[in-house]
Amino acid sequence: MGLTIGVDIGGTKVLGGVVDSAGDVLVQTRRDTPAQDPGETADRIIEVIRELSAGQQVEAVGIGAAGWVDETRSIVQFAPNLAWRNEPLRDKIQQAVGLPTVVENDGNVAAWAEFRFGAAHDADDSMVLYTVGTGIGGGIILGGRLIRGAHGVAGELGHTMMVPDGHPCGCGRHGCLEQYTSGNALVRFARADARTRPEAAERLLQLAGGDPDAIKGPAVTEAARLGDPVATGAFEQVGHWLGVAFADIVQTLDPQVIVVGGGVIDAGDLLLKPARASYEEQLAQRGRLPVAEVRPALMGNLAGVVGAADLARM
Ligand SMILES: [Zn+2]
Incomplete structure (x- = not known):
């Protein structure tokens, strides 16, 4: 697989980037998070993905969110700092941007990054x-x-x-x-x-x-x-x-x-x-x-x- 998009949703910002298979970020962009409005937060994520995928051959999207994400990587069950309660985020984003999408917990995505490319890349x-x-x-x-x-x-x-x-x-x-x-x-x-x-x-x-x-x-x-x-x-x-x-x-x-x-x-x-x-x-x-x-x-x-x-x- 070639390029994919990663989106990191925090309490204050949505940060996105186009990433290659070596873990290098080729382009990045950010927006503020309208934390109290789940609909607007999804719109902001979609904006970020559309901006990043314009003119790029992107194959999939991964979203890291601070909250409990179900084991099928699709629903944010609860997010302490965002307004999501049982939010079907994967389907919403996937339908809007037309790319295969997964949602993951923010701690899990950070751990994966360190394991693959960071402090534990030799493990x-x-x-x-x-x-x-x-x-x-x-x-x-x-x-x-x-x-x-x-x-x-x-x-x-x-x-x-x-x-x-x-x-x-x-x-x-x-x-x-x-x-x-x-x-x-x-x-x-x-x-x-x-x-x-x-x-x-x-x-x-x-x-x-x-x-x-x-x-x-x-x-x-x-x-x-x-x-x-x-x-x-x-x-x-x-x-x-x-x-x-x-x-x-x-x-x-x-x-x-x-x-x-x-x-x-x-x-x-x-x-x-x-x-x-x-x-x-x-x-x-x-x-x-x-x-x-x-x-x-x-x-x-x-x-x-x-x-x-x-x-x-x-
Ligand atoms: Zn506790």
Whole structure:
């Protein structure tokens, strides 16, 4: 198969690209997402596909959406940040653009992109992706195949319970991983600690205009780079829980590689160093058996486009 189109639908933007079989994006375009209107969101996707396919020999379309996509890759059952409820997105788009179309979960498309062309391109069997953004997403590859699960919801790694009776989560449970490892968790930890010991959070508070409640993610990263102990401590907590999650997934799946993506990975070793340390400490088989290497994602903000386009080929 030659060229395919990948479309990545986020809460704020629709990003599309024409992708070749080597995973290279030849052309790309974007639109804002009218998040509250499912009909308009579909129109925007159709616009993007029509623009990209004009004058190109495109063979199929893959769409990555933040939400639960059913196992037939056609219906978005629920999307937390978009207005879709049981939206028959595949048929709608396919009919409008006249190209074979598939819909996939955003974590799954990003995982596929890293496995095929990114941080785990040398792995031939298995990989697990954790995307650490506002929340936690992920995807699982086993035996060279993307694992969608019986009902399409495999790889929802953010909602495994880390802390019994812990912090309440938007999903209705308490103590989910994404309440301890995510951009939101990072900010929550930093704010709480800055309130308790403002004298240690001098740099961080400067960046937030002196108000602990005004602390945002980028300020935590900046202050941590400057050595602010409260900001560094927030990364250590988030990294600790991420490492615990790695050790758990290794016990379950024993993948070749664990990849960490999402916005928070821009902080690099501030996140990865404590994550690797607690991963090592938590492993039951530490020092006795080889285990998955932890690597930062490489595909950046094109992961969704490239992964969706490649999954449209199969
Ligand atoms: Zn949850």
